[in-house]
Amino acid sequence: MRKNKYFMFLLIIVFLTLLLWVIVNLVTKAKNPVPPAQVVASELTPVEQVRISPANILSVVQLGELFTVKGTGVSESTLSLYRDGEKNILATALVNEEGEWELEFKALDVAGEFVARLLMVLPNGQQIRSDQSLVFVQQRLFPENEGETFTTSGNDGQNKTLILLSAPGSNSRVLQTPFVSLPGKKGFVLEAVDYDNSGGVIFSGLSVQMGKVRIYANGNFVGESSVNSSGRWNLIFGNVMPMGRYDIGVELVYTVKSDTDESEVEDFIPLRLPFSRMPPILGSDDNNPEIIVEYLKDRIQVGQALYGGGYQFTVIYSPQALIDIVEL
DSSP, X not given: OHHHHHHHHHHHHHHHHHHHHHHHHHHHHHHSOOOGGGOOGXXXXXXXXXXXXXXXXXXXXXXXXXXXXXEEOOTTOEEEEEETTTTEEEEEEEOOTTSEEEEEEEGGGGOSEXXXXXXXXXXXXXXXXXXXXXXXXXXGXXXXXXXXXXXXXXXXXXXXXXXXXXXXXXXXXXXXXXXXXXXXXXXXXXXXXXXXXXXOEEEEEEESSOOEEEEEETTEXXXXXXXXXXXXXXEEXXXXXXXXXXXXXXXXXXEEEXXXXXXXXXXXXXXXXXEEOOOOOOSOXXXXXXXXXXXXXXXXXXXXXXXXXXXXXXXXXXXXXXOOOOOO
């Protein structure tokens, strides 16, 4: 009996000691809470750091010789816009507390054709490169005999630089065109045609009308998509654009009310333009240029080197490229 009482006494002491330890810990945590905001980037695990999104470009505006680039990123990070494989830094900026940044550079400092890319350095020193790239093609490089075609895109009389926003596997956005406008009719516009060495292609554009968009290559039906709620459309196809010169067709199919009754009927806005693929660029990556530009009478073709090899080509058309379609 005496041994049992002694054993019970020890269990009670152990229990009370554990209970007291738990109470002390709870009180300490309540007095000294650690808010989530105190967890800094350097304390993140490698998996958590990978989830951080790269800096994103939202807009580029040209005012005379000055270019202003705006976008989003990780707050308190340092951002650099560079060219020539990080050899030349065009501008730097600090991402503010709202995750926004803005930087500026002058065209006089970067005359010519070039590709600019973003590098974001987090507060912990981690570097994150953006998949996006900006392509700049100065208007003063355009052939003089094409003066009527390469006209200003604004009413202020200033020269306009071609500015493309691109990313591998995505359609290019024409942030600024050197032409009067992009090719289109009745609010249905072809913005750009992107393709690669294999013939994979992305058609993209805008439309004020909702409807279906059909694509034709050399008179043959390629595929169909729809205008989304933001008024944009794009179609991605693999290995459908052969070498050679031929026409491409882009057609919007939408519904309107009949003139004779209240029923809905289909209407069409067809666009037809000339197309020719640039020859595939072969050879080692070290010997290939970062950017090549082909100037044609009614369009510009830009090829830019991709990380890991290969090129992405983009065609930007003048309204003069539209081929008249005879309606029967």
